[in-house]
Amino acid sequence: MIWLQIQTNQFSNPGVSTVLFFGTLGMLVLAIGLVVFIVFHQRRVIRYQMQLQKMEEEQQKILLNASIRWQEEERQRIAADLHDDAGPLLATARLYLNENLFKQDINTQLQSIYNAKQIIDDTIQLIRNISHSLMPPTLKNFGLESAINDLFQKISGTGSINASCRFHDYRQRLRPEQELLIFRVVQELVNNILKHSNSSFIHLTQNYNEDKFYLRLHHDGRGITQQDFEKMNKSSLGLGLKNIQSRMKVLHGSINFEKDLSQTYYKVTMEVPFEVEVVS
Numbered sequence: 125m126i127w128l129q130i131q132t133n134q135f136s137n138p139g140v141s142t143v144l145f146f147g148t149l150g151m152l153v154l155a156i157g158l159v160v161f162i163v164f165h166q167r168r169v170i171r172y173q174m175q176l177q178k179m180e181e182e183q184q185k186i187l188l189n190a191s192i193r194w195q196e197e198e199r200q201r202i203a204a205d206l207h208d209d210a211g212p213l214l215a216t217a218r219l220y221l222n223e224n225l226f227k228q229d230i231n232t233q234l235q236s237i238y239n240a241k242q243i244i245d246d247t248i249q250l251i252r253n254i255s256h257s258l259m260p261p262t263l264k265n266f267g268l269e270s271a272i273n274d275l276f277q278k279i280s281g282t283g284s285i286n287a288s289c290r291f292h293d294y295r296q297r298l299r300p301e302q303e304l305l306i307f308r309v310v311q312e313l314v315n316n317i318l319k320h321s322n323s324s325f326i327h328l329t330q331n332y333n334e335d336k337f338y339l340r341l342h343h344d345g346r347g348i349t350q351q352d353f354e355k356m357n358k359s360s361l362g363l364g365l366k367n368i369q370s371r372m373k374v375l376h377g378s379i380n381f382e383k384d385l386s387q388t389y390y391k392v393t394m395e396v397p398f399e400v401e402v403v404s
Contacts, residue, residue, distance in 0.1 A: 202254055209250050217243040259304060268303045269294045272310060272328065279326070285318065289328035298337065299399050305371045306339065306396060309379075312364050313341055313392055321345025321390075332398060339394040347390030353381045372396075 220240040225233055263271035269291040279287040297303065310328070317323055323345030331338050348356075356365050372379050377396035384391055 205250070205254050210247050213243050213247045213250070217247070260307070263303060263307055264300070267294070267297045268307060269330070271303075271307055275311065275314070276326070276328070279314070279318070285323060286325040287314075287327075288325075289330075291330040293332050294330055298396075302375060302396065302399060305375050306337075306394070309368050309371050309394065310339065310341070312368050316364060317341075317343050317345065317347075321347060335398045337396045337398045339396075341392040341394075342384075342389050344389040347383065348381050349383060350381045353379075 217240040220236040220243070225236055228236070260271055260274075262274045272289050272291075276287040276289050279285060298306070314326060317326055321343055323343040325342075325344055327342045329340045329342075353365060353369075357369050368379065372394070375396050377394060379395075380393045382391055382393075383389075
């Protein structure tokens, strides 16, 4: 009875009621504030995710456009070679083999046939060169290691830069499509180094690690970092770098540009899933 009376007196006390009221009100305000914060935070996260998705979609569009431009440039180059070189050659050969040829004397006929044959041989060589530019014969017949070795030997042969490469464990060839794309990326990287870096050496190494194929390209000239690479890919400049990124995307691989910790050279690392050539 005494305890009940004390409790009743406490609740009947205006000061205690005021404290309980404001305490409850404060907790309610705090709860509402927390809910509002969570709602706004979620909205901000959703907006950020939408912006990130939009940026990724724009990046995909840029890479797709770069890939399309690259393919279109290849088509235009081939069309120009065929139109400007092969076309006139075949037209000239046709002149030697016109319908009046049988009316001419035997010596003239033989000379015309010989001239036409020479022109046709030149045309065949031209078409062979175009075919080699699409798929280098060394790459097709002997694989990526031989093709890159051949490329670097030609560069070193100029005497302007020391180019070397070493394949540590290239025991089994990749799929032909992979090798061609990787070779094109290496060509583009080397071309950029030769044009812009003023390097004294280029060195390439290869190895495997946990079903991943790695190529690392080192040089001691001016280079770019990954931040520079990503920035250029988002701009309207650097079509060659966009071609590299689009090819790496087709390969389901990644590429990383960095400056070595020693600050003496730049390094580019390519990582590609290891998919061996299937021999039927």
